[in-house]
Amino acid sequence: MTHLSVIIPVYNAEAFVKQNVQKVLAELATQSFAWEVIAVDDGSRDRSLLFLQELAKENPELRVVESKCNRGKGHAVRLGIEHAQGHYVVFNDVDLAYPVSEIFRLLAVLEKGTDIAIACRVLPESRYEISPAFFRYLYTRHVMGRFFNLLVRKLLLPGLLDTQAGLKGFRAEVAKTVFARQTLFRFSFDVEILYIAQKFGFKIEQVPIFFRYFFEETTVRFFEDTVKMVSDLCRIKLNDWRGRYSATTPCKCR
Template structure:
């Protein structure tokens, strides 16, 4: 953790975590944006970037950043394991009392992390939902179907489960035995957090379409893996199948 030029003592140490797989066109931009955001918002922060076996030079770009900026920490997987595994590695490596994660594809304005921080004293988790969501309609349709299925099985009333713009207190991450290696990780995080009684607050965040690289979340094998992991969690946590949501802002599911 390091101290930025513009010191702000209102919040505790912050870790910004980014899983990366073949994001070479975005790596420099997202790390630069993360450092700028940390400097503006908190007095002490780190940027944890997890390379999940990239083959396009992403790992080398991350290593270059970590070598020249002590605020940037590189975590590397020798091979591509999956989004959930990369995120879990980043959450485990994070040292901050507040832990934020997002994707490296620049679909979010990291400056809006300020809005999540503003609610961090009153809630254990602050989860963004994309408003409006700028993805192609097939991806939105899949997300809406998934949200309805998860709500029916686990009683999870979250507007945008897979929105990669979430802030947690360290105690939440420490309490949850996460196991997902794929795209199911967001669902597992929220379902387990709800079952454990953590308070979840939802706020809208801006969203833009990916400009560089390719999305993988809607690929058939990714969806199938998520469905299999959902069934495993269903068997593991039968007590939460009908749990009512504790989120502060339930409502419709824009996807």
């Protein structure tokens, strides 16, 4: 059986998708276990899908899944999990803000028996590297991220310090259980997935991480997305009240 499935959601990333996926493939090739990479194109309007398909022709370990329209990162991750064959599943952002080596850090935690391992950027042991031209963007991102995480801890997930890091790992059966009940597909999907996992009693471990920022994420609109994310927190509470996260009632995708 495949030991590890790495899922990479992709949207309008033609500037770096090819070289970054090649980096993932190259580092995984150094491992002794069986692995696969699943790149999910979320309705890109540029040449991202074309570049991925070209890579897949040369690399049998790479599978490309296409979404005909843009439905959000959470939907892309879900598609990847539906296609995954690994015993463990890790998803990572295509910009590799979390280097490939950090995938193995999460995998090691999963192999010790935890159900879910999530990157946590605010743990004291975490380290980061940023471009000097990036301070203003990062400061805005940091302030708004901390505000959102405070709301998440107060309303839904006490004890989890960082729900929004783009690197998370699961035992495969756990991933399939929680993502089957997913209803949110954009920037709040991480919170919903972790909330469902908490409802099922799955063990979630926060892992210190190395991350880096070298360019602005053009698919993120801070203020608009923050308003939507707060609205999504209310939706999660309402879904829970309606019983949509129960073991006997899988959610329908919207």
